[in-house]
Amino acid sequence: MELLHDINLYLPGTIIAIAGLVVMMLSAFNADHKTVYWTSILFTAVALVRSFADLFVTQTEVFHNMAAVGGIASFGTFIILTGTLFTLLLCYDYFEKVGNYHSEVYAIILFATVGMVVLATATNLVTVFLGLETMSIALYVLAGVVKSDKRGIEAALKYFLLGAFSTGFFLYGIALLYGAAGSTSLADIGAVTEKGLIYWAGVSLLLTGFFFKVSAVPFHMWTPDVYQGSATPITGYMATAAKSAGFISLILILSRALDTSVEQWSEVFKVIAVLTMVFGNIIALVQTNVKRMLAYSSIAHAGYILVGLAAGTPEGYTAVQFYLFAYTLMNIGAFGVIAYYERYKGADLTELDNYAGLGFEKPLMAVVLSIFLFSLAGIPPLLGFAGKYLVFAAAVQADMILLAVIGVLTSAAAAFYYLRVMVYLFMKPAVKDIKLAPVGGIYTSVIVILALLTVVLGVMPWTIADILATF
Template identity: 35%
Template sequence: MNYAANLAMTLPEAVLAIGSIVLMLVAAWGGQASTRAISWASVAIIAGAGIALIGPASSGGEAFDGLYRADAFATFSKVLIFIAAAISIVLAPRFFERTAGDDLRPEYPVLILLSTCGMGIMVSASDMLTLYVGLELQSLAAYVLASFMRRDTRSAEAGLKYFVLGALASGILLYGISLVYGFSGTTTFDGIADAYTGGGTRSLGLMFGLVFVFAGLAFKIAAVPFHMWTPDVYEGAPTPVTAFFASAPKVAGVALAVRVAVEAMGPAVEQWRQIVIFAALASIVLGAVAAIGQSNIKRLLAYSSINNVGFALIGLAAGTPEGVAGVLTYMTIYIAMTLGSFLVVLQMRDHDNQPVETVASLAGMSRTRPGLALALAIFMFSLAGIPPLFGFYAKFAVFDAAVAAGLFPLAVVGICASVIGAYYYLRVVKTMYFDEPAAAFAPSDSKVEGGLIVLTAAFVSPLGYLAIPLIGGWAMAAARALF
């Protein structure tokens, strides 16, 4: 085994792992005073991991005897994950400074780094063992992040619910992996694919394994019917943590599901397609209908994330390179829309500088904070998929792939169901522009948050269409790496 070549392919994860361990030691000696320095050092480490993607880490092939795969698909996913993780670290110091009762501690950026390392392993996994190690590293850090505000009962409740349900999902996933291993005799994705091709007496056991594996992965991406943790965790967790949960782990989970479906279980496409179609349609409909009655903006965005995962899964159901490219394009645009929405939520504070999370508090914001209202309106219209905003192209990409794969009824039902979701997005816009003004939010002087809002709003506006050749070409190259 050529260890130097293997380490070169896993360099991004090595950078994140070593960096997080060093910063953990710095935090132990430096204490609370080192928080801001560790936060910026964490962003630099993530940037370093991104730079490490250049070279063998993006095209080196298989490492460690098939446990890890460095290809264009993993690289595309990691770039999105690293961007979302870095933004989540940058947002935190100001949020905790202005929130009474809890301070940002230096463990926060270290936990984000460890979670990001786990996500990097997830999207490069080419063996069930690597898959599980990466998934659990990401999840264990996420459980702590959800309950990070120790004096806040909602945050503690969010962490406990996430941990209990996450442990259940891990058990389901492990049971599925054990069935697949038992009936295929291997944990490598290539070997499992060969077993699915073989059929015979093993096929029934492998099908049961497939169902349990997809059930475990559905929990990680909050797809119906394994979505139950999402609204409570999103509402209770600190807002920068919620922004992180809604972006980076979502990309990692969807990318992992795509790799398992295409590489490990590609020969069983007709079997897993039925599961994916059900999860897609159920997520779209429930995410739309359940959001209608929400009065808390973070819970509303939680159901929005469930709804959006449903649309992404339509691309996976196609089971083609075009479908996978559509999924990657969708997730690229989705994280911009979601992070932008949570950046606006971070600006929602009363004059005592405490967070305000009700939809009713947005009333009349077009008159009190017109720039912020315009940005949130752009994000809402884009999430609804209303042209000419860039969110429309995200939905078009997955529907086009589904139609090309012969799944015309799925595309039709998905388009019809998206109309339901438009209602609650438009309700937010109506509240901002047509209701009598509520108390104005406290002014914000954060140039970082303001700049990020402008950048994300510009990206999901019609200006985003200028990036289609770049995003579309890269997504297609990444998708072809799986086939």
């Protein structure tokens, strides 16, 4: 009975797991694309609604304290499912037009989501690992899902090798922390008072593993190739949902297990944050491929998130959650528009040169992309600004003014490469006669909805912040 009770509490994750199985069965019986598509969307939407309701329940732990429900964990689930839902909605058109449709894609996305949900709710290092691996293995496959694309295969292999490598660090860290605390539960690790070499070594290895997963500099090497090589909606999915899952899990670990050593790890996070912001933004400046540029920009955004974590305060964690939500909406939108431009056979339309003059060719998509990019650059009154504002406010409040100054300076540099996309879209004449494939109504409306959310929630950030304040 207790199991059923817990499953009921943990319904979002459970629904997605069932959805994955159902969709896999459907594809085994050769269901057509539409059926698979709508089935996965239906399940995800139900889970999303449930996870939204979970935001308002009292926080508890389920499955013998292996996972949390309510509060940060539920908000993490909410972000992940939002990302998943929007990605799934974009998938139909993309895979129809690119012509490499395999029904497994949907099942694998759903399985990856299960992993993310487990990761974002885990309160025990064993569940953390379980979630992380479920997510990672599914993502390795997703990266190479367009089998005819050599770059996709390369991306998958690279992701797999480096991912497996980082898992080693991670697992070793868990083992050492178990040695220090005698338990893998976050609460027990938080209660450790004798912090010897084993403890610190465990903490460092565990954090290193996380830095790999959230692509913080200098552990970011896999990111650009993987992001560029994967199918574009999938890239958006990896850059948002997967990253959010990693960061939410990191918040849970930092706040529950490592709260007592905040002075030490905060220093590490400051250094990593500076490196990530500076390198991510500077390398993004020189990219000529939009997808690769967004990959580096996603590294830079990890840097801003790390600023919020480095504060090590409840305000910092709240800011990070807000930022992750904002980032998920605008980034999926941005990748969605890029995927839209990409659906033209014969030329790689992710090269910036090919964007020249497209702005007035397809005004709606270009305006929407501009909204996402301005938001990513953190220009008010868009959602990205609210996120940056909260993160830097948390940093200033924690007396990390220098870090905040470096943060804003790098984001001024970042504005340059976001602006450049708009220069090509609107200010340069078209050089090639590019005929974009027509796009379905769902695709357009999803992108427009994301843009509207970016604007409306940006003007009214308190709608999200008020929920976060109750945790």
